[in-house]
Amino acid sequence: MKPDESRVVYQGRLLGMTVERWGDHEREIVEHPGAVAIVAVDADGWVTLVRQVREATRGELLELPAGTREPGEEPVATAKRELREECGLTGGEWSELAPFWTTPGFCRERMTVFAAEGVEPSGPASPEADEQLEPVRIRLEELERRLGEIEDAKTLVGLLLYLRRSTSTEP
Amino acid sequence: MKPDESRVVYQGRLLGMTVERWGDHEREIVEHPGAVAIVAVDADGWVTLVRQVREATRGELLELPAGTREPGEEPVATAKRELREECGLTGGEWSELAPFWTTPGFCRERMTVFAAEGVEPSGPASPEADEQLEPVRIRLEELERRLGEIEDAKTLVGLLLYLRRSTSTEP
Numbered sequence: 001m002k003p004d005e006s007r008v009v010y011q012g013r014l015l016g017m018t019v020e021r022w023g024d025h026e027r028e029i030v031e032h033p034g035a036v037a038i039v040a041v042d043a044d045g046w047v048t049l050v051r052q053v054r055e056a057t058r059g060e061l062l063e064l065p066a067g068t069r070e071p072g073e074e075p076v077a078t079a080k081r082e083l084r085e086e087c088g089l090t091g092g093e094w095s096e097l098a099p100f101w102t103t104p105g106f107c108r109e110r111m112t113v114f115a116a117e118g119v120e121p122s123g124p125a126s127p128e129a130d131e132q133l134e135p136v137r138i139r140l141e142e143l144e145r146r147l148g149e150i151e152d153a154k155t156l157v158g159l160l161l162y163l164r165r166s167t168s169t170e171p
Numbered sequence: 172m173k174p175d176e177s178r179v180v181y182q183g184r185l186l187g188m189t190v191e192r193w194g195d196h197e198r199e200i201v202e203h204p205g206a207v208a209i210v211a212v213d214a215d216g217w218v219t220l221v222r223q224v225r226e227a228t229r230g231e232l233l234e235l236p237a238g239t240r241e242p243g244e245e246p247v248a249t250a251k252r253e254l255r256e257e258c259g260l261t262g263g264e265w266s267e268l269a270p271f272w273t274t275p276g277f278c279r280e281r282m283t284v285f286a287a288e289g290v291e292p293s294g295p296a297s298p299e300a301d302e303q304l305e306p307v308r309i310r311l312e313e314l315e316r317r318l319g320e321i322e323d324a325k326t327l328v329g330l331l332l333y334l335r336r337s338t339s340t341e342p
Contacts (some may be wrong), residue, residue, distance in 0.1 A: 010181040010188050012199045017181050025301035029182045029227045054275040056200045101323045104225040105271045130196035151271045153324045160331040
């Protein structure tokens, strides 16, 4: 399926905006390169999240480490790079928890959430110059109780799917 | 907290784009009025989802009934209106499952997901002229098995939180 007409109305540094005509209606669509997020757990059962300034929300949020894909980069490569940069973590057994659209009504962002189990320190974190974030470690057994603090969609999806998988594979 | 400078670079029908300067970095931020979604369950244990054409994804997705807030409208009022329009359902006991940001890195969309339990038919659905959607009824017991079909973030959050709440309140 493809639109009858399409015009770019804004092209920025990370985002773009396209207006598409489909028959007799128009859609405004945000162009986005796609992103990844990681549920990273070490061998002792600590999960690493990040507390991050989110200008769009005028506050700080507790989120999974995450990042935007570079052109041509496979999602798992983005995820490993971001986990090293944001949290100083490497290694572990990787699996895909879910691929999904973050806001399919108006945006082309496709998100993949991974689980990385058994991660290890790789050295100091080195976030981008424009990122203000701080790693926060939480015990796996505490996650369930702390879900009410989470106000970010990808983080809710990732933690809920990970907890569900952990529970269902227990003997 | 507020930006040092802010300029509107696009103003459309539903969306806008603002570029904000915070110290020495800039953020592109999508302006959005906020939205709601509903986990609607009837007295016989059927959950109503919608299968919907999503132009941005070039395909159809299976999602919770949902919609965008009108100016000045309370989230629960938007939710009741959308459930009637998209699915022809009314009534029920309403509760909030979670409020969250859909994509806090670049967008001002705040989402509230509700549970509506014991909903009843209100008459034929009357979706907007530019919406192509079809209600899909699924047994509550089937939801868990069908989560792999869901590729929409708010739907994953809503169903996972609802299933978790249902399970934890069982005797």
